[in-house]
Amino acid sequence: MKHFLLFLLLPLTLLAHMNIAVSYPYIGAITKAIGGDHVDTVVLAKGNWDPHFVVPRPSLIAKMRSADALIMNGGQLEIGWLPPLINRAANPKTQTNAKSFLNLSHNVVLLHKPQNVDRSGGDVHPDGNPHFHLNPANILVLAKRIEEFLISLDGEHRTIYEDNYAAFSAEWTKNMEVWKDTMADKRGKKVIQYHDNLAYFNDAYGLQSVGTIEPLPGIPPSSRHTLELIQLIEREKPCCVLHDVYHSTKTAEFISEKTGIKVILMPHDIGALESIEDLKSLFDYLTGAIK
Ligand SMILES: [Zn+2]
Incomplete structure (x- = not known):
């Protein structure tokens, strides 16, 4: 009987643990801070690579196949490499129209939107500058959006995600004061x-x-x-x-x-x-x- 109960509980435990693919390390760090023990993050691009030009190698396709959700930077930063990975992995959970897909760029106003874009000229910022995470105030905006996203996927652990966001936000706000002083x-x-x-x-x-x-x-x-x-x-x-x-x-x-x-x-x-x-x-x- 005991074994039978364990068998029944096992799939629930697995479900509670989300495997979230993210395009860049900074997104992984925010997602882990908010998701805590309920998420595992799979970071696709390495932090010392050019974020515009990642090679969509087969190991990354395998990572996409096992993901329950996908969070991307957006603003065309991944345009050269993430769409082919999404296509080749053919995972319904990481398609851009899935409930488990999040494009972070929709939550910030992009700077330096060009007046005229000549794609043949090779401009890789056609929608404006996509490197928005390097304003620390934007990190808080993105963390809030990721909190909402995790709740939408796993409402059962809502209070955990809310508490994690509150703790992250309090700590980050303190850090921002220090950085502001250093840069004054x-x-x-x-x-x-x-x-x-x-x-x-x-x-x-x-x-x-x-x-x-x-x-x-x-x-x-x-x-x-x-x-x-x-x-x-x-x-x-x-x-x-x-x-x-x-x-x-x-x-x-x-x-x-x-x-x-x-x-x-x-x-x-x-x-x-x-x-x-x-x-x-x-x-x-x-x-x-x-x-
Ligand atoms: Zn760039």
Whole structure:
């Protein structure tokens, strides 16, 4: 009899434990913070990869097949790699019209929506800038949306998700005060970037992005654009080049040799650098990096 009861309970326990696929590590961290013991997260892209250009390899298809739900960044960040994975995995739970699919970009206003997009020109930000998670205030918005999403899938554990969100929100709000203080005297500083990864970070702390090493989002540097950028640096006197971890720093170093500008590596996600183990260390690092 005992064994029979255990057998009956087993599928319920398995159901209560959701396996959630997410496109990027930062989404995994928020989902785990809100879902706690009731969710397992499967992160598809690594934090030190270019988020625009992930290779949809077979191991990722297998991960999608076993998922009960899928949370993506959206805003076209995954356009080159996630739709083929969704198609090939053919998992009804991770289709974009499923109740168990969530597109986070629908909850934030995208910055820098281009007036005219020439896709043939290769602009990878046609809907606006999709790197919205680098404003810490947006992390709270996304955490709230993920709380609602988890409740919609598993209402039985509503209070657990609500409590986890409340704890996360209280802690994050305290951290945001510290980051705001650290960044207070950086307001108005001019910066150059390789790719406009930090649009929302700059917006949050009043940094002024005056140029990018890429002529357009997703387009590699050209010598003409680099020479123009050197002139711009001499004119505008930005403090530094904020560089992502996954593009070569060759052009940035060349520009630095010509102008004396500092090059600072800025991680964009958990795992982008070895020391970035969670969301807090990501923002601790970013807010401490600009001297
Ligand atoms: Zn981008």
